[in-house]
Structure formats: structure tokens, C-alpha cells
Amino acid sequence: MKKYTIKDIAQLAGVSKGTIDRVIHNRGNVAKDVEDKVKRLLEDIDYQPNLIARNLKNNRIYQIGALLPDPKKDAYWEVCSDGIQQALSEFSAFDIRMNTFLFDPTDTKSFTAQHKQLLDSAPDIILMVPLFYKEAKNVLEQYKSLNIQVCTFNNQIEASTANFIGQDLYQSGRVAAKLMHSIIDKGDMAIIHIDEKYKNAVHMQEKEKGFKSYYEDLNGFHDDILKCKIKYTETEDKLRDFLKDHPNLTGIFVTNSKAFHVARLLESENKNHIKLVGYDLLEENVNFLKNGVIDFLIHQNPRQQAYLGLKFLIEYLVFEKEIPGKHLLPIDIINSENVKPFLRP
Amino acid sequence: MKKYTIKDIAQLAGVSKGTIDRVIHNRGNVAKDVEDKVKRLLEDIDYQPNLIARNLKNNRIYQIGALLPDPKKDAYWEVCSDGIQQALSEFSAFDIRMNTFLFDPTDTKSFTAQHKQLLDSAPDIILMVPLFYKEAKNVLEQYKSLNIQVCTFNNQIEASTANFIGQDLYQSGRVAAKLMHSIIDKGDMAIIHIDEKYKNAVHMQEKEKGFKSYYEDLNGFHDDILKCKIKYTETEDKLRDFLKDHPNLTGIFVTNSKAFHVARLLESENKNHIKLVGYDLLEENVNFLKNGVIDFLIHQNPRQQAYLGLKFLIEYLVFEKEIPGKHLLPIDIINSENVKPFLRP
DNA sequence: TCATAAATTGTGCTCGAACACAGTTATGCG
DNA sequence: CGCATAACTGTGTTCGAGCACAATTTATGA
Known part of the structure; x- marks a missing residue:
């Protein structure tokens, strides 16, 4: 119940607070027997230092470095800054300085260049989106050898990371x-990977595997699950051809935030019977969600990801809390009626 | 950039820190001209006191009182304590003591009795679920006259509260x-209110209105939207009769956490074609969600509600942050595949 | 044995805000 | 003018942890 202070403990142990301090921080220069006694005492009363x-x-002054994709190049990242602002405002009692370095998500060179800049800013700790597998792995190793804690989000480089x-x-x-x-139970399904300028191959493959596994677990689904890979530059033509080739298609799953491309085509060709599920609350996606061309979006919540990452880092710096090794956010299902509170404030 | 301290300001103003302190806290005994000068200075440099x-x-020692429904009487409330624990652990650096008073959610007398106990515990601030309209209104007024800040969740007494x-x-x-x-577009719909032992009439009516409004906004829906009120004690018989009376029924919306009652009946009568949407991740509901009898659940997230309420209160006490007047959580859509991370850890 | 080094322990100041109290200047009034 | 009182201003201590340094005790060696 009562909170013990170093002074209390000093009195209980019959030594001075200096000695208690030395024991707590293992700074040596303490007689063996005294050290043991104090350590036992600390255990007994479960001493918690006053973090205030x-x-x-x-x-x-805590310096936090951030290495993030430039939202100007891909709107998906826009909301990250909101999450960062929220975390900073929650910890405004502490002097926390952010140095944010934005890289071009289509350009690995930009990533490494910004990383170098980040290192020069001498951060205590780092928040980053490890968008490119090889480069990020390198960078992470470098931080590790420098003993700088890192928190990553959105892309998991390796299961062990x-x-x-x-x-x-x-x-x-x-x-x-x-x-x-649940919205359509017959007809062929298509998984469409629309290539982004940067490779998110692992991302998309995992989603594909999950999608397929659901239908495999099902009894009594005998239509086809098709797969279609499209380059970003030739999206429309390829899509049109694909639709023509598969007249029995009733559902399309787009494995990244580019569902609006498909929506545009479905709308212009009046193929309202084809259901569409995609990812991420980009403005274009949300518009198609509202007018019914897109049926569901899955929200990856980059805002919350950035918020939590920064919060974990700050709590680590300020309160020495452990950073959870892996934190999975719930998968938010969005339709036209619940989308609003998920958008930017 | 630089953080100014009272000492800095004293030096800048050419007075002592005592005077700065008096100005900041409007404690008087300061010459008018000095006060003006210091106030201007504080404005100019945007002085933020070091909250640490x-x-x-x-x-x-901050004393927080909580007036919550007893989870033993209704499992819906079980997860609240998780949210409270999370908030407390985040603010473990401060000495925050919780006194929780549980009332029987079926009994208004228990509510007022626990409220009296709560008052006796001399709380600085209060977190509560104002389950009963009349009683809660009284209680809230009492707190107001005592100048005790309150944060409510789950039930909104009045729009102005x-x-x-x-x-x-x-x-x-x-x-x-x-x-x-989106899962069924023809046949009659039923809105089923299963009376709880405590009246949640306003809750259920709002949901009913919203449900109806959606179908009214729709063009080309010409089936019926039925309504059915059932007393908790006679659920099964009434339900069976209702289903018999309406053979054209294809969808049922249960406006509270009792969807499992309906699910039980649908399962035993093999009416798999009737779709079912309900509320809350009670264990029984989740089981029916997993085996496909319930199609969707809407998650009201009492855990997060309690967490946020307590967090707002603590930030008010500790950092003097304002408590947001009204905070609406997003409406989470749950199906059998995304339910897991929403359940208790 | 005693000077000296080494080991151990204690003291006192700091961080920034809050507040009590001491100290100083101004004002009023006979 | 003098003195009391009011009005105002400055100083010093406190909170608990951390750390530098002073003080003390113990060990070592000639």
C-alpha cells in the first residue's frame, strides 16, 4: 500500500540512501553482506522507484528518429502523422523531440539515403516502416550493432524480427x-494483385494464402478461385481483358489499396453483380464504398500502428517498459455505414 | 524550442521566482504593472509548466471511484476490468487508487446504495455506467453540486450529458x-428486442430507428420490416411462435447481446437460411458466430470504453487535460474470422 | 606501528514547481 | 515625522532519485 522511498529503505536497512542507490544500480563499492541485506529488503517490500x-x-531530452514513407507519394501513409501527433501529445509532459525522415516508397535508394540522414541525427531510438526487405534488413542490423532500439510497423521483415x-x-x-x-456464394472468385511500384510481394502472398485457405476449408464450394497479377502501368486494359475472359466471375478480392482501379472499371462497365473487397481507407476507395461499388474494405489502421509504435518507444525511454515483441492489431471490417469514425478527424 | 522554467522567467522579468509563481496561480499580492509584464512574458514565450x-x-494520492455493473450478473461487463487495469498500468508512475463499487444491473436500489458507498469513499473523480435513467440523473446532479468530475460510458443519459x-x-x-x-436482399426482416431485466429501452429504440432508416433510404426494398418485443422470461416460446407466423422471414436483427437465444432456436429448428445479426462478444454469441448461425456481431467494446474513460479522468487529474465532452467509438464489425483479437487476452 | 592506499559509507546538492515565511518597500494616519 | 500596517517581493525548503564528492572505516606494507 504505502510507497517506499529510497530514504525509507535506507532507514530500514540502517544505512544511508547513497548505499541503497549503489545497490539498486549495481554500482559496486558496497560490502557483500550489506548488499545482500539491502537486496533482500528491496525484494521483500517490492520497491518501485518513483518514476516521476x-x-x-x-x-x-529524448531524441526519436522516424523513417517513414512519404505520404505525398502514397496517400496510405498520410494518417501516420496523426498517430504520431497523438502519441506526442499524450507524452507532452516529457521533452521528446521527433526527427522524421521521409523516403520515397518507390525508391530503395531514397530509403537508404534517408536512413543515413537519420543516423546523423543521433537518435536515442527509432520508429520505422521497413518497406524494402533487403535494405531494411541491413539497416536493422546496423541499428542493432549500435545498440539503438527500433520499433517497426506495417511490414514485418521476418517472423523473428x-x-x-x-x-x-x-x-x-x-x-x-x-x-x-457471406455476400455471394456462387460463381468464380478472383484474387487480384495490382503491382505497386514497390514490391509488397510477401504482403500480397500472405493475403492470398489466407483467402484461399478459407475456401479450401469450406465444403461445397466448387467454383474457381482465379488469380491475376497486373502491373500498375497497364491496370485498366489487363483488367478489362480479365473480366472478358471470365464471365462467370462474381467476386473480386484486391490484395492492396488499389481496389478503386477495379471499382472504376466495374462501374463504367455496369458490372454491378460483381462483389468487390479491398484494403485501406483511401479517399477513392471510400467513395466507391459509399456508392456501393466496393462492398467491404479491410482497414489496416496505419494511424494506430504509428501511434502504438511511438507510444511503446516513449514508454521504453521514459519508464523503461519493455517493448512487446510483436503486436497484432485487430482486423477492422469497414462498410459504407461504419466508415466515418475511422477516417481522419 | 527551449523549455523555460520559472527561474528563467524570473530572470527575464527581473523579479524572483516567487513572484512568477504568484502570477501564474493568480494568488495576488503582485503589483499591477509587474503582473501585466509577467503575464505578457508568459504569453510571449508560451510557458508550459513542467508537469513532472x-x-x-x-x-x-489520487482517489478514483468507479460505479459499475457487476459482471457476475451480466457477462457483458466482464471486460471492463481489463480496460481499467490497462489504464492503471499505463499510469503506474502516479499513485492512483481505485475504489470500485459494483451494482446489480437488474436492481435500481443496488445502484443508489452503491452510489452512497462510493460517495463515502471521498473520491476525487468518478467513472460510472449510468445504467438507470432516473437514478443516474439524480446521482449525476449530486456529483455536480459537489464539484466532482464524472466520466460516464456505455449509456448516454441525455444528449447534453x-x-x-x-x-x-x-x-x-x-x-x-x-x-x-449485403448478405440477404429479399424477404422480410425482423427487429427483435429481447427485454433485459433492466430497461435499455432508449438503447434499443435508437438501434431500431437506425436499422429502419437504412431500409427506408433504399430503393427497391418492398418486403416488410417486422418488430417483435419479447420478455426475457418467455423468450423461447414467443420466438417460436413469431417464426411460425412469419414464414417469409430471411433476416433477424437482435438489438442487444441476447442474439444467442435466437441462434439456439434457429439451430434447433434447422432454419439456416435465416440470417442473424446481433451485438456483443459474449462467449455464447461468439460460439454461434464461429459455427455460422450468427453472421455478424457488432462490438460495442466495453473494454475500450472503460479504458478511455479512466484514461481521460487520470489525464484530467494528473495533467489537467480537458475531458472530451463526447467521445464516440468506431462501430466494429465482427465475423467468425476477425473475432479472435477482439476477445479477452 | 603508522602512514597510506583501498574499500566502504555518508552528505549534500540538483532537477522544477509549490508554497510558507521572512524580508522589504509603500501607504496611511495621528 | 514617525510608526503601524498593508502591499509587495525574495528566500529557502520540500518532493524522490541520482550522482559527485567528502568522510569514515578497513586493509596493506614497510
Whole structure:
């Protein structure tokens, strides 16, 4: 109940607070028997240091570096800054300085260049989106050897990579399939990968696997699950051809945020019977969601991802809390009626 | 950039820190011209007090009172304590003591009795679920006259009631309708109110209105939207009769957490063609969601409601942040594939 | 044995805000 | 003018942890 201070403990142990301090921080210069006694005492009363006092004394300026995709190049990343702002405002009692470095999500060179800039800013800790597998792996190793803690989000480089915030992509593929199946239960299904300028191959494959696994687990589905890979530059023509080739198509699952491309075509060709499920609340997607061309969107919540990542980092710096190795966000299902509160405030 | 301290300001103004302090806290005993000068200075440099130092000095024990429904009487409330624990752990640096008083959600007398106990515990601030309209209104007024800040969640007493966290119930009715409409587009719909032992009439009516409004906005829906009120004690018989009377029924919307009652009947009577949408992730509901009898559940997220309410209160106490007058949570759509991360950890 | 080094322990100041109290200047009034 | 009182201003301590340095005790060696 009562909160013990170092002074209390000093009195209980019959030594001075300096000695208690030395024991707590293992700074040596303490007689063996005294050290043991104090350590036992600390255990017994479950001593918790007053973090308020500690922070006042330390009175540090925490430098946080961020390596994020430029939202000007891909609107998906726009909301990240909201999440970052929220985390900063929650911890405004502490002196936390952010240095944000934006890289071009279509350009690995920009990534490494910005990374170098980030390193020069001497951050205590780093928040980043490891968009490019090879480059990010390098960068992460570099941080590790420099003993700088990193928190990543959105893209998981490897299953083992620590401190990751994101979604279970396989499961989100299953969610998409379940949604699709609940709104249409016959006809062929198509999984469409619209290539982004940057490779998100792992992302899309996981979603595809999840989607397929749902239908495989099902009994009594005997139509086809088709697959279609389209280059970003030739989207419209290829799509049109694909639709022509598969007249029995009733559902399309787009594995990234580009569902609006498909929606545009479905609308112009009046193929209202084809159901469409995609990802992410980009303005264009939301418009097609509202007018009914897109049926469901899965929300990956980059805002919350950035918010949580930064929050974990700050709590690590300020309160020495552990950063959870892997934090999976729930998979939000969005339709035209519940979309509003998920959009930017 | 630089953070100014009271000492800095004292130096800048050519007075002592005592005077700065008096100006900041309007404690008087300051010459008019000096006061003006210091106030202008504070404005100019946008002085923000160091909240860490303030809290260390004040060194207060904050007493928070909670007036919540007993989860033993209704499992819906079980997850609230998780949310409360999370908020407490986030603010473990401060000395925050919770006194929780549980009332029987079927008994208004228990509510007022626990409220009296709560008052005796001399709380600085209060978190509560104002389950009963009349009684809660009284209680809220009492707190107001005692100048104790309150944060309510789950039930909004009146549109004007300040400091409320919950969902837009009308909109959640619309979400249910949209879901229903996307999985079945012909046949009659039924809105079923299963009376709880405590009256949640306003809740259920709002959801009903929202549900209906969706179908009214629709063109080309010409089947019926039926309505059925059932007393908790006679659920099964009444339901069976209702189903017999309406053979054209294809969708049922249950306006509270009791969808499992309907699911049980649908399963035993093998009426798999009737779609079912309900509320809340009770274990029984989730089981029916997983085996496909319930198609969608809407998650009201009591855990997050309690978490946010407590967080707002603590930030008010500790950092003097304003409590947002009304905070609406997003309406989560749950199916069998995305349910897992929403359940208790 | 005693000077000196080494090991151990204690003291006191700091961080920034809050507040009590001491100290200083101004004002009023006989 | 003098003195009391009011009006105002400055100083010093506190909160708890952290750390530098002073003080003390113990060990070592000639």
C-alpha cells in the first residue's frame, strides 16, 4: 500500500540512501553482506522507484528518429502523422523531440539515403516502416550493432524480427474470404494483385494464402478461385481483358489499396453483380464504398500502428517498459455505414 | 524550442521566482504593472509548466471511484476490468487508487446504495455506467453540486450529458442493416428486442430507428420490416411462435447481446437460411458466430470504453487535460474470422 | 606501528514547481 | 515625522532519485 522511498529503505536497512542507490544500480563499492541485506529488503517490500522523481532528475531530452514513407507519394501513409501527433501529445509532459525522415516508397535508394540522414541525427531510438526487405534488413542490423532500439510497423521483415506492429495478413485474407462468401456464394472468385511500384510481394502472398485457405476449408464450394497479377502501368486494359475472359466471375478480392482501379472499371462497365473487397481507407476507395461499388474494405489502421509504435518507444525511454515483441492489431471490417469514425478527424 | 522554467522567467522579468509563481496561480499580492509584464512574458514565450516537477511536488494520492455493473450478473461487463487495469498500468508512475463499487444491473436500489458507498469513499473523480435513467440523473446532479468530475460510458443519459464515451447507436443500427442487406436482399426482416431485466429501452429504440432508416433510404426494398418485443422470461416460446407466423422471414436483427437465444432456436429448428445479426462478444454469441448461425456481431467494446474513460479522468487529474465532452467509438464489425483479437487476452 | 592506499559509507546538492515565511518597500494616519 | 500596517517581493525548503564528492572505516606494507 504505502510507497517506499529510497530514504525509507535506507532507514530500514540502517544505512544511508547513497548505499541503497549503489545497490539498486549495481554500482559496486558496497560490502557483500550489506548488499545482500539491502537486496533482500528491496525484494521483500517490492520497491518501485518513483518514476516521476527519476525523470525530473534525469531531465533528459529524448531524441526519436522516424523513417517513414512519404505520404505525398502514397496517400496510405498520410494518417501516420496523426498517430504520431497523438502519441506526442499524450507524452507532452516529457521533452521528446521527433526527427522524421521521409523516403520515397518507390525508391530503395531514397530509403537508404534517408536512413543515413537519420543516423546523423543521433537518435536515442527509432520508429520505422521497413518497406524494402533487403535494405531494411541491413539497416536493422546496423541499428542493432549500435545498440539503438527500433520499433517497426506495417511490414514485418521476418517472423523473428522483434518489435513489430501490424496485422496478421494471412488472417486478413481469411476475413476477406469470409466477407466475400457471406455476400455471394456462387460463381468464380478472383484474387487480384495490382503491382505497386514497390514490391509488397510477401504482403500480397500472405493475403492470398489466407483467402484461399478459407475456401479450401469450406465444403461445397466448387467454383474457381482465379488469380491475376497486373502491373500498375497497364491496370485498366489487363483488367478489362480479365473480366472478358471470365464471365462467370462474381467476386473480386484486391490484395492492396488499389481496389478503386477495379471499382472504376466495374462501374463504367455496369458490372454491378460483381462483389468487390479491398484494403485501406483511401479517399477513392471510400467513395466507391459509399456508392456501393466496393462492398467491404479491410482497414489496416496505419494511424494506430504509428501511434502504438511511438507510444511503446516513449514508454521504453521514459519508464523503461519493455517493448512487446510483436503486436497484432485487430482486423477492422469497414462498410459504407461504419466508415466515418475511422477516417481522419 | 527551449523549455523555460520559472527561474528563467524570473530572470527575464527581473523579479524572483516567487513572484512568477504568484502570477501564474493568480494568488495576488503582485503589483499591477509587474503582473501585466509577467503575464505578457508568459504569453510571449508560451510557458508550459513542467508537469513532472509539479507532480513530484504535489505528490498526491489520487482517489478514483468507479460505479459499475457487476459482471457476475451480466457477462457483458466482464471486460471492463481489463480496460481499467490497462489504464492503471499505463499510469503506474502516479499513485492512483481505485475504489470500485459494483451494482446489480437488474436492481435500481443496488445502484443508489452503491452510489452512497462510493460517495463515502471521498473520491476525487468518478467513472460510472449510468445504467438507470432516473437514478443516474439524480446521482449525476449530486456529483455536480459537489464539484466532482464524472466520466460516464456505455449509456448516454441525455444528449447534453457531458463526458460520455460510447457508440452512436442510431448509426450502429444502420451498420446492422447494411450488413443484413449485403448478405440477404429479399424477404422480410425482423427487429427483435429481447427485454433485459433492466430497461435499455432508449438503447434499443435508437438501434431500431437506425436499422429502419437504412431500409427506408433504399430503393427497391418492398418486403416488410417486422418488430417483435419479447420478455426475457418467455423468450423461447414467443420466438417460436413469431417464426411460425412469419414464414417469409430471411433476416433477424437482435438489438442487444441476447442474439444467442435466437441462434439456439434457429439451430434447433434447422432454419439456416435465416440470417442473424446481433451485438456483443459474449462467449455464447461468439460460439454461434464461429459455427455460422450468427453472421455478424457488432462490438460495442466495453473494454475500450472503460479504458478511455479512466484514461481521460487520470489525464484530467494528473495533467489537467480537458475531458472530451463526447467521445464516440468506431462501430466494429465482427465475423467468425476477425473475432479472435477482439476477445479477452 | 603508522602512514597510506583501498574499500566502504555518508552528505549534500540538483532537477522544477509549490508554497510558507521572512524580508522589504509603500501607504496611511495621528 | 514617525510608526503601524498593508502591499509587495525574495528566500529557502520540500518532493524522490541520482550522482559527485567528502568522510569514515578497513586493509596493506614497510
